[in-house]
Amino acid sequence: MEGDHIKRSYERHALILSLLQANEFVAIETMASACNTSTQTIRRDLAVLSKEGKVQRYHGGARLPTNAAGPTYEIRSARNVPEKIAACELLPDLIPDGSSLFLAGGSTLALAAKSLLRKTRLTIVTNNLHAAVTFYNKEGFDVHVVGGWLRTASGSLVGDRTAEALQPFSLDFAVISTRGITADGYLLEYDQSLVGPVAAMLSNSREKIVIADNSKFRSTGIIRAAHLRDIDHLLTNEPVSGDTEQMLQRYGVKLHVPEVGADIPKRRNAAAGSARA
Secondary structure, three states: OOOOOOOOHHHHHHHHHHHHHHOOOEEHHHHHHHHOOOHHHHHHHHHHHHHOOOOEEEOOEEEOOOOOOOOOHHHHOOOOHHHHHHHHOOHHHHOOOOOEEEEOOOHHHHHHHHHHHHOOOOEEEEOEHHHHHHHOOOOOOEEEEOOOEEEOOOOEEEOHHHHHHHOOOOEEEEEEOOOEEOOOOEEEEOOHHHHHHHHHHHHOEEEEEEEOOHHHHOOOOOEEEEEHHHOOEEEOOOOOOHHHHHHHHHOOOEEEOOOOOOOOOOOOEEEOOOOOO
16 A cells, blocks of 8 residues: 555545646646546546536646636635645544534534544534535434524534524534634634634533644634633644744643654644643
């Protein structure tokens, strides 16, 4: 088995869409090189994506559909995909079989949902429609989708009704993401409607997990959704800077990054604070 190959089709599809978003036309050979797989595999991937209306196939390559009114959610979310996947692949190690969890909205957690398919007997409460579709035929999963206002930018149900629907649950884990992490530990969003559901998930779970690729340490939102003092674990795709590591230690957050060279990244505790502020 070729350990460096990207084996999961959803990872290849996300990378292909990312390449097409950045370039008007991409050759099959370029896609195969980026995905570290064969041109035959890429041709099969393009056949699937073409059938789904996400790409237009041409001799020797593909491009995004020219008649689309605008980029789809999947295309818009195809940024930093390898980094997101590397962080999301750490999640199953933290979630024991048979446990319960909240899974928040957003493209990062839609990828995290795919990584959870390796687990058994999970109870999942989510407002993430893309995650729900991933889980719908997974035998042994008990999935609850809460209602609310559909935020098409993220494919999530949000707002006061969603926050209220989350309140009756008491679960083992809350798994959230963020648009940005400030130097003083705040987790930011751009939309106030996202804050209530995130707060409800955090307040009704025993262990809190944030998944954030390294770009989130550079990007910012405008609304404070949570703070690192309320978080137990941060999953990201690479080691963080010294200042960020000190901040995580100050707030008692365990940092998890992939092991270098791992085919399927394994969890590593890189920092653990002694007490919560």
